[in-house]
Amino acid sequence: MTRNSLLAAVAACALGLSVPALAxxxxxxxxxxxxxxxxxxxxxxxxxxxxxxxxxxxxxxxxxxxxxxxxxxxxxxxxxxxxxxxxxxxxxxxxxxxxxxxxxxxxxxxxxxxxxxxxxxxxxxxxxxxxxxxxxxxxxxxxxxxxxxxxxNYQTEGQIYANYLLQNKPDAKVAILYQNDDYGKDYVKGMKDGLGAKAEEMIVAEETYEVTDPTIDSQMVNLKNSGADTFYNVTTPKFAAQAIRKIADLGWQPLHLLNSVSNSVGSVLKPAGFDKSVGVISALYLKDPTDPAxxxxxxxxxxxxxxxxxxxxxxxxxxxxxxxxxxxxxxxxxxxxxxxxxxxxxxxxxxxxxxxxxxxxxxxxxxxxxxxxxxxxIEQMQLVKFDGSEWVRFGPVLSGTRAGGGGS
Missing domain, CATH: 3.40.50.2300 (Response regulator)
Structure with a gap:
């Protein structure tokens, strides 16, 4: 609409005349x-x-x-x-x-x-x-x-897990598996930022995988052999299910922190085995459709x-x-x-x-x-633990410190 036509429309309104809607x-x-x-x-x-x-x-x-x-x-x-x-x-x-x-x-x-x-x-x-x-x-x-x-964002979520460890398991020995790209690195940065000065002391092993890898079995063996008692699982669904199964096969019993992008009950935990997924901790911001609550x-x-x-x-x-x-x-x-x-x-x-x-x-x-x-x-999440059939929420809704920088 030109300036003249706009003025005409204003004048028409003043006279109570109808004005065609703007295109x-x-x-x-x-x-x-x-x-x-x-x-x-x-x-x-x-x-x-x-x-x-x-x-x-x-x-x-x-x-x-x-x-x-x-x-x-x-x-x-x-x-x-x-x-x-x-x-x-x-x-x-x-x-x-x-x-x-x-x-x-x-x-x-x-x-x-x-x-x-x-x-x-x-x-x-x-x-x-x-x-x-x-x-x-x-x-x-x-x-x-x-x-x-x-x-x-992944760094915020990583910080939430780090804060959980500092409050509940400050002497944890953490092993990390992550996808070798910005996605994986972002999650790891969030964990390290959250642990702060204790990161170097608490993180005892890190392994990466490529999205084209058929399995992550060798990485899981190395992480178990590191002596870690906590596993930070930064993987997409296929590899998350593999990791859960491999932990059981190895007889390893770490505290298991699973990134939210792979916490689907139907797509990850069910194929991995509900019995093998008991005790896994993750974070949600959406209602889990399997939760009877x-x-x-x-x-x-x-x-x-x-x-x-x-x-x-x-x-x-x-x-x-x-x-x-x-x-x-x-x-x-x-x-x-x-x-x-x-x-x-x-x-x-x-x-x-x-x-x-x-x-x-x-x-x-x-x-x-x-x-x-x-x-x-969205900048908030709530921690959850898998009880063998569903995710059980615990604690308050949490936020990490927003981070900047690069990271399924």
Whole structure:
């Protein structure tokens, strides 16, 4: 609208005359009827357990579209398989942006995969929104204003485990297994930062693995032989299950701290063996769908109804389906708040304007908050221990000291 037409509209309002609505504003990937949203997910390869996240978001968008869309627009959710392979992620991301013409890419999964396209998104000024990894690098609006994380960052979670050890097992001898990339290194940095001056004394062994490795058996033998009585397990689902089984095979009985990205009962603990998983400690920020405490909870009942209606083939014991539903509802809120200004800049503006947002399946006391200088939406977690059938929450909702720097 020009300055003259705006003045005319103001004058018309003063005279009580009707004024035509301002026209909607669109970037590529949006129109009066549709918003195209892209996604990359490992539906194949070593991290395929995470594929249920992409399937959950797709099922959530089916629900949105069946109910009339968002502000009258249908969501065209295009999710492509990248196999957790950075070169494939580059290829699929270019396809989404340059061929499909999506407005944004949301919930791309994986630290190494997202790292491969981090600069691409920011050079193209295309939102890389609610990245499905807790690396701290996703919260750097000054240098990467088109990228934002969603889940608690890995350094914060590592600090939470460190604080637990300092309070409950200050003489622990810690052995660490971690994936040899930013994801693994971020978790280890959080642990070391949390232990502070005691880190060098308490950490007695570290082993790494590559995502292409078939097993981590030799690393587990080395860690057991270090004399450690505490195991910090920084692995993705396939290797987390292997580690749990190997600990039992070796007759090792350490205190077991398992990173949250692999604490799904259905995808990790069940294949590893519930009996072998007893006593494992992790951290949650979402309601575990296997926890009977939520049986009559409105969030859980809403999630269950959605699963039965829109994702009947999904695994109801898989925490990744709860994750997918929660993050999808965050995306919905941001798009809703865009109104008729469906531009990439407004998408990032609205994503950075969330205040005390509660979405289904977040634990009580945990809300989503962002700002122009705060690209870390969720910053709280609660410790849990597996009792052989479910995670049992204990202690208060916790926060680590936010860290900066680089890190499934």
């Amino acid at each position: 909607a504003t669109y970037d590529e990937g949006a129109s009066d009827t549709e918003i195209k949203i892209g996604n990359t997910n490992p539906y194949s390869g070593p991290a395929s357990a995470y594929g249920s996240i992409g399937k959950s978001i797709a099922a959530c968008m089916k629900k949105v579209n069946a109910e009339g869309g968002i502000n009258g627009r249908q969501i065209n959710f295009i999710s492509l398989d990248d196999g957790y392979s950075p070169p494939k992620t580059v290829e699929q991301t270019r396809k989404l942006v340059e061929s499909e013409g999506v407005l944004a890419v949301v919930q791309g999964l994986g630290t190494p995969t997202n790292s491969a396209v981090h600069k691409y998104f920011n050079k193209k000024e295309v939102p890389q929104l609610f990245v499905s990894t807790g690396a701290t690098k996703w919260g750097d609006p000054k240098n990467y204003p088109w990228t934002m994380g969603w889940q608690p 939520w049986a009559n909870d409105p969030d859980y009942l809403e999630w269950l109804d959605w699963m039965n209606t829109y994702f009947p083939d999904g695994d109801k014991t898989d925490a990744f389906t709860a994750y997918g539903y929660a993050v999808c509802n965050t995306i919905i809120e941001v798009i809703k708040n865009m109104g008729d200004d469906i531009t990439r800049a407004n998408l990032m503006k609205q994503a950075a304007s969330l205040k005390d947002l509660q979405v289904p399946m977040l634990l009580p006391g945990i809300t989503i908050n962002t700002g122009p200088d705060d690209f870390y939406p």
